[in-house]
Amino acid sequence: MQSLSVSLVLIAAMAVAAPLAARFVERRVKIPIVVFEILLGMLLGPSVLGWVQSTQFTDTLADFGLAMLFFVAGNEIDFTSIRGRPIMRASAGWIVSLAAGIAAGFALVSAAEAAVIIGVALSSTALGTLLPILRDAGEAKTPIGIGVTALGAVGEFGPLVAISLFFSGRQLGTASGVLLGFVLLTVVAILLASRSRHTLFHSQVTRTLHTSGQFAVRSIMLILSSLVVLSMLLGLDMLLGAFAAGVLWKVAIARAPEADRTVIERKIDAVAFGFLVPVFFIDTGIDFKLDALTSSPLALAMVPLFLVLLLVVRGLPSLLAAPRGSSRAGKRAIILFGATGLPVVVAVTAIGTDHGLISSGIASALVGAGMLSVLLFPLLALRQLHARLDQPLG
Known part of the structure; x- marks a missing residue:
């Protein structure tokens, strides 16, 4: 119990310290808060100081945080803006990325x-x-921002589908049937939700x-937990259910x-980014096996190798989602964001x-x-967007 109490207090302290650290350095360079959350977890965790340990309770909170992160991702996607060419070309790019990634894995x-x-x-x-970074930079509604949103939607949903197929009993036919069933149930729920007027629901x-009733937040937790549990019962990855819950x-x-939607979005951000998501990233830092890197020169050398592979395997195929008429700088930004x-x-x-x-x-x-x-690529991408001096290539 004492270990849990200390861990909870230190995790809360790290969650407070992370945005302060990000603000301290933002005059020189804008670093996403998640980087500080992970680094602080590593610093205070077993890898360095050993002041905080992962517990079953904190791991459960971290799982909720990860689910909430994917709920927010599903909730923030504007499907009307990415439908058609952006999502189709982003999907084609992701298929190329998956094939190239598996080939790199075999190598x-x-x-x-x-x-x-x-x-x-x-x-x-x-x-x-990426979505908060694009919003803060005023790029979310631009053609580049729409292309990146399509890339991100496929780049989060696609891997969840792939990993669910892979782990659903390792039987492709059965797994595909289960996944198809889950998708159909979700689609039916979304269609029913889109066609209903929800007068009583909205009034409540x-x-x-x-008030203390907070019907919207309670409904969100019900939808999220229901689809997460359903996906787990079906042998699928829970994040698939969390993503679908956000869309629903x-x-x-x-x-x-x-006006109500705006207030609800703020409440979602408060629950997600004020509480649960920071716990996930801090817990990731606490569980990070730093000694597995430092004790193995081969593992350490793989860090820059994987970073380059992210650019080659995921970045280059992302060019398929580049808007028509993108400049060279815009295309470089797409590669980095992807x-x-x-x-x-x-x-x-x-x-x-x-x-x-x-x-x-x-x-x-x-x-x-x-x-x-996360530390380097968005910063470099934004610099490309802010220096779009090249002529469009078409």
Whole structure:
């Protein structure tokens, strides 16, 4: 109990310290808060100081945080803006990325299962990390921003589908049927939600928006937990259910008054980024096997290798989603944004190590490369966008 109490206090302290650290350095360079959360977890965790330990309770909170992160990603996607050419070309690029990633995995390891884990991790794009960056930079509604949103939507949903197929009994036919059943159930729910007027639902949301009833937040937790549990019962990855829950909620609340939707979005951000998501990233840092990197020169060398592979495997195919008439700088930005990946990398490598499919060294190297991609690639991409002096290539 004492260990849990100390861990909870230190995790809360790290969650407070992370945005302060980000603000302290933002005059020189703008670093995403998630980087500080992971680094602080590593610093205070067993890898360095050993002041805080992961417990079953904090691990459960971290799982909720990861689910909430994917809920937010599903909820924030504007499907009307990415439908058609953006999503089709982003999907084609992701298929190329997955094939290239698995091929790269086979070049690095001999085991087929480990190669698939590496390939799925390398084919991801961190939509939940990129959307706030695009919004803050005023690029979310631009053609580049729409293209990146499409890349991120496919780059988070695609790996979840792939890993669910891979782990659903390792029987492709059965797994495909289960996945198809889950998708059909979700689609039916979304269609019903989109066609209903939800008059009573919206009125209850409005009545309790500023009271202790908080019907909207409670409904979100019900939808999220229901689809997460359903996906787990079906043998699918829980993040698939979390992502679907975000999409379902977006449709269900779409016809509510705009003022109410704005308040609800703020409440979602408060629950997600004020509480649960920081716990996930801090816990990731606490569980990070730094000794697996430092004790193995090969594992350490894999960090820059995986970082380059993210650019090649995920970044270059992302060019398929570049808007028509993009400049050279715009295309370079698309490559960098597409190659930014961390949450799916963390989730996939955790699954791989839990099942004994990849070593802790490879997992740590992949996560380390994901951290560097979040640290470097968005910054470099924004510089490209702010210096669009090249002529469009068409």
